[in-house]
Amino acid sequence: xxxxxxxxxxxxxxxxxxxxxxxxxxxxxxxxxxxxxxxxxxxxxxxxxxxxxxxxxxxxxxxxxxxxxxxxxxxxxxxxxxxxxxxxxxxxxxxxxxxxxxxxxxxxxxxxxxxxxxxxxxxxxxxxxxxxxxxxxxxxxxxxxxxxxxxxxxxxxxxxxxxxxxxxxxxxxxxxxxxxxxxxxxxxxxxxxxxxxxxxxxxxxxxx
Amino acid sequence: xxxxxxxxxxxxxxxxxxxxxxxxxxxxxxxxxxxxxxxxxxxxxxxxxxxxxxxxxxxxxxxxxxxxxxxxxxxxxxxxxxxxxxxxxxxxxxxxxxxxxxxxxxxxxxxxxxxxxxxxxxxxxxxxxxxxxxxxxxxxxxxxxxxxxxxxxxxxxxxxxxxxxxxxxxxxxxxxxxxxxxxxx
Numbered sequence: 001x002x003x004x005x006x007x008x009x010x011x012x013x014x015x016x017x018x019x020x021x022x023x024x025x026x027x028x029x030x031x032x033x034x035x036x037x038x039x040x041x042x043x044x045x046x047x048x049x050x051x052x053x054x055x056x057x058x059x060x061x062x063x064x065x066x067x068x069x070x071x072x073x074x075x076x077x078x079x080x081x082x083x084x085x086x087x088x089x090x091x092x093x094x095x096x097x098x099x100x101x102x103x104x105x106x107x108x109x110x111x112x113x114x115x116x117x118x119x120x121x122x123x124x125x126x127x128x129x130x131x132x133x134x135x136x137x138x139x140x141x142x143x144x145x146x147x148x149x150x151x152x153x154x155x156x157x158x159x160x161x162x163x164x165x166x167x168x169x170x171x172x173x174x175x176x177x178x179x180x181x182x183x184x185x186x187x188x189x190x191x192x193x194x195x196x197x198x199x200x201x202x203x204x205x206x207x208x
Numbered sequence: 209x210x211x212x213x214x215x216x217x218x219x220x221x222x223x224x225x226x227x228x229x230x231x232x233x234x235x236x237x238x239x240x241x242x243x244x245x246x247x248x249x250x251x252x253x254x255x256x257x258x259x260x261x262x263x264x265x266x267x268x269x270x271x272x273x274x275x276x277x278x279x280x281x282x283x284x285x286x287x288x289x290x291x292x293x294x295x296x297x298x299x300x301x302x303x304x305x306x307x308x309x310x311x312x313x314x315x316x317x318x319x320x321x322x323x324x325x326x327x328x329x330x331x332x333x334x335x336x337x338x339x340x341x342x343x344x345x346x347x348x349x350x351x352x353x354x355x356x357x358x359x360x361x362x363x364x365x366x367x368x369x370x371x372x373x374x375x376x377x378x379x380x381x382x383x384x385x386x387x388x389x390x391x392x393x
Contacts, residue, residue, distance in 0.1 A: 001286070002218050004211045028237065036239035046243055049221070076218060078247075081279065085287060085297045087254070104246035149297065200293040207293060 001080040004049055005042060007073060012066045023051060026071055034075060038189040040157050043079030044105055050074045078105060080150050090144050093128055095121050100146055100194060107191040110148055114195035116202050138206060145204045148194035158189045215256035215286045216264060222248045255288035259322060267321035274314060288322055
C-alpha cells in the first residue's frame with residue numbers, strides 16, 4: 001500500500017535555520033512541506049526517505065537572504081493499487097454506505113452498492129446488517145475491523161481557483177464567490193472507493 | 209518510476225527514526241509527527257510488525273515455484289493470510305492457476321516462514337498431513353514453471369533489492385547523499 005516516488009523541487013531555507021546542518025535543514029523543509037499532504041495524482045505523502053541529489057545552493061542577497069537549492073529526493077507515499085486488499089476500521093455508517101478509516105487516512109468510502117449482497121440499513125440503530133441467512137444477522141458496527149478491496153481512487157485538484165477575474169471586479173462579487181465555494185461540500189483531494197462484495201471481505205470477525 | 213514498498217520496510221524505517229528523535233517535539237513538523245505516529249500505530253497492529261528481513265527473504269524464495277506476480281507476493285507478505293478464502297482475495301484466478309493442495313501448501317509456507325503468536329492455537333489441529341505430499345508437489349511445479357520463472361524473475365524481483373539497503377535506513381540521512389544515487393534502480 002506504500003510506495004516510493006522520486007520528486008524534484010526547489011527548497012528555500014530561511015537564514016534563521018542556518019544553525020542546522022545543511023542536509024538536515026533541507027530534510028526538515030521538505031517534510032514540513034510534504035508530510036501528511038496529498039500530491040495530486042501521486043498520493044498521500046508520508047515522509048522523505050532519502051535525498052538523492054542536492055544542487056549547489058544560491059543565496060539571494062536582495063531578497064530575504066534564503067539559501068535556495070534544487071533537490072531530488074525519494075518520498076514515501078501512501079497509494080494502494082486498484083484491487084489491493086486493505087484492512088481498516090468502520091468509522092461511520094449511513095444510508096449511502098459506510099466510511100472506513102485507517103488512522104492515517106480517513107477518506108475511504110464503501111457505497112451501499114458495494115456492500116456484501118443482502119445487507120440492509122437499519123435506520124433506528126444507524127447500522128448496516130448482513131442477512132447472512134434466515135436466522136443469523138451480522139452487524140457492521142462502528143470501530144470494527146473491516147477488510148475491503150480498493151475499487152477506484154479519486155484525485156481532485158484542490159489548488160487555488162485558477163479562474164481569471166476581469167480587471168476591476170467588484171470586491172463584493174469575489175467575496176461572494178469565495179463564500180459560495182466554502183459552503184459547497186468539502187472537496188477531498190484524494191479519496192478511495194472500496195468494495196466488500198467478494199467472499200472473504202467485510203468484517204474480519206466474520207471470517208475467523 | 210515508482211517502487212512499491214513492503215509494509216514491513218516502512219515500519220522498520222519509522223522505528224529507526226523514532227529512536228533518534230525521541231523527546232524532540234517540533235511544532236514546525238506537526239504534519240510529520242502526526243502522520244509518523246498514525247502510520248506507526250496502524251502498522252504495529254498488522255503482521256508486518258513482527259517480520260524480519262530474514263523471514264522475508266526466506267518466504268520470497270519459498271514462493272518462487274508458484275510464479276506469483278510481484279503484487280501478489282507483496283500482498284501475501286503484508287496481509288499474511290491464514291485461510292484459503294484469504295488467498296482468493298489476493299491471487300487472481302486462484303482456482304484455475306492452482307489446485308487446492310497447492311494452495312494449502314502455500315498457506316503452510318507462509319505460516320512457517322512468517323510465524324505469529326496466534327498460530328499456536330491452530331497448530332494443534334494440523335499435524336503433519338501435508339508434510340510429504342507438500343514436498344513432492346513443489347518439485348513438480350518447479351519443473352513445469354522453471355521456464356516462466358526465468359523470464360519473470362528479473363522483472364518481478366528487482367524491487368526486492370530494496371531489502372538489501374536495509375542498513376541505509378539506520379544511518380543518518382546526511383551520510384547517504386553520495387551513496388544513494390542509483391542504488392535502487
